Amino acid sequence: MRVTSIFPILIFSLALTLFSCKAKKQAESVPPPPPPPDWVSERPTSSMYYVGIGIAGKVSAGANYMQIAKENALNDLASEIKVNVSGNSILYTMENETGFKEDFLSTTKVSSSVNLEGFEQSGVYETPDSYYVFYKLSKAKYKEIRDARISTAISLSKQSRAEGRQQASNGNYSQAMQNYYQALSSLEEYINEPLKTEIDGQEQYYGNILLKEMQQLANELTISPVIQEYTITQGNVVPDDKTVFTIKDKTGKVQYGVQVVFSMGDEVLLKEKAISDHTGKVNSSVGKIKSTGRNILKAKLIADLDNKKHKVIGRVLDNIQWPSTAMIILVEAPRVKLIVDQKKNGAEVSSAEVFQAFSSAAISNSFMTTEKENEANLIAKIILTSKESGVYHDLYSVTFSGYLSFHDAKTNAEVFRESFDGLRGVDLNYDRAYNKGLEAFKKRLIYETIPRFRRKHLD
Incomplete structure (x- = not known):
């Protein structure tokens, strides 16, 4: 019984020992990662090449880490290409314009990173965490490609210029300007260059010729x-x-x-x-x-x-x-003629206080009043009726109703209307209640109704 119980333990121990030895042997057989190349630790410099190094973290970049590293390398390569400004270029004439050179350099940088040609991959290095790419571009090859592109751009531009000159000779200046605009647009990436080419049998600075001729078009x-x-x-x-x-x-x-x-x-x-x-x-x-x-x-x-x-x-x-x-x-400012129809308990009363309140509101809200209808742009009409509405707990109440309207003096079209219904004055007798209600009306007219009219009709 004792031997039988120990036997499984011996078998397990032997298997564990054999597995450990095998794993150790496999680990010893995996070669260590190669040391990083020099360009990873120290950026190379060359008089013959532009260089670009791109890095992407595998975790942060995700599955596209290789592509992102390549794009970063291209952007880095493009940033090494310096933009020189020729003294006979369009850009040189614009250098004093605020922000213009920055706009051009920004446009050129984006275009360069997208349209770079002739570069070659000189190295790749990878760690468990990062991926590195090394590009280089021959400066001589870059100049050759750029010169060819400039030549193509000038040829396209000349075609647009020729069409523009023909349209101008026919008196179609709108189309001529569009042709010249297209002629300049073809050269947008190269306005820092002298753009020297043959015009009318002579070597001339083409960009400046275009601007001169476009000014002549505008002068016509x-x-x-x-x-x-x-x-x-x-x-x-x-x-x-x-x-x-x-x-x-x-x-x-x-x-x-x-x-x-x-x-x-x-x-x-x-x-x-x-x-x-x-x-x-x-x-x-x-x-x-x-x-x-x-x-x-x-x-x-x-x-x-x-x-x-x-x-x-x-x-x-x-x-x-x-x-x-x-x-x-x-x-x-509009001129307004005011008409007031004011009644108290059915009888007409003086409207002097209403006129005075309206005039004060007009001054505060940037329009004028006039007594002559033929001078008025607007006709304002105030209908204001008051009546004694009873006594409650020894307090006398007067109720006001009516409206203010504005009409166009020429067309008689109504442009604004607001009701005064619901205004009330309460005091110890009817006269005092009337005066209190009238004061409430004037305050609403000056501080609410007329400003509302101004905001709706004038502002």
Whole structure:
């Protein structure tokens, strides 16, 4: 019995010993990871190559850690390529423009990392936690590829320029400007370069030629307002047919399809951009102007209404002296004639206090009163009726009802109405109760009703 009980224990111990020896032998047979290459610990430098090293953590990057490391290496490689600014380049003429160079460098960096060609993978290193990629690009090869791209871009640009020159000779300046815009857009990545090429049998700096010719195109056009000045009462919408401009060339030929941008100080326009129609007309939409005074609506020609795709070229074209003009919109405070119908217990009473309260509210809310109906823009009418409504616990009560309305003086259309029903005065006799109720009415008129009218109709 004793031998039998010990035997299983001996078998288990022997198996455990054999397994441990096997595991130890397998562990001893796995070679240690290779040491990291020099480029992992110290960034290489070379006069012949641009280098880029990308790293991705396996945990943080997930299953795409290899791809992310490669993208990081490309971005690193692109950051080594310095942008030199030629003294005969478009960029050189724009360097004093705030933020322009930064916009260009940002655009170039993104484009370079996406469009890099000719690079080669020089090494890969991997640890249990990280993945490393090493790229390099021959500087000579990069220059060769870039020069070829510049040559292609100039060729495409020249085609657009040729079309633009033809359109201009036919008097179609809108299409000519679009062609020149496209000609510049083809060169967007290379405006730091001199872009030297043959024009009319001579070597010339092509970017500067384009800008010069585009300025000449702009100089051929004029824009003028159909109405020089328009007066409107505050609270009314400026009609769109009063903000019309005409675009012509210097021969008087109207221009179709020309793009225009509008502005008017801090006012937010309903339509800030437009394109001229077949009659050369173009208009803004101003809407309602909140404040009184003199407003200047400006109109300016531009080459492209939507330059988000070519932000850098949009900034370049801001330096063109585009034809512009302006019209004046005078906004006057409304003049209001007040009519009061006030009754106390069915009998007419003096409305002097109501007139005085209304005049005070008018001054506070930026409009004027007038006694002449032919001078008024608005007719205000106050109906106010009071009646004695009884005595309760020795307190006398007077109830007020009525309304205030505003009508357009020309059309008689009602533009505002508010009821005064429910106002009440309570005191020790009817006269004092009436006076208290009238004071409550005047306070509501001055501090609530008239400001509400201003916000709804004038603001």
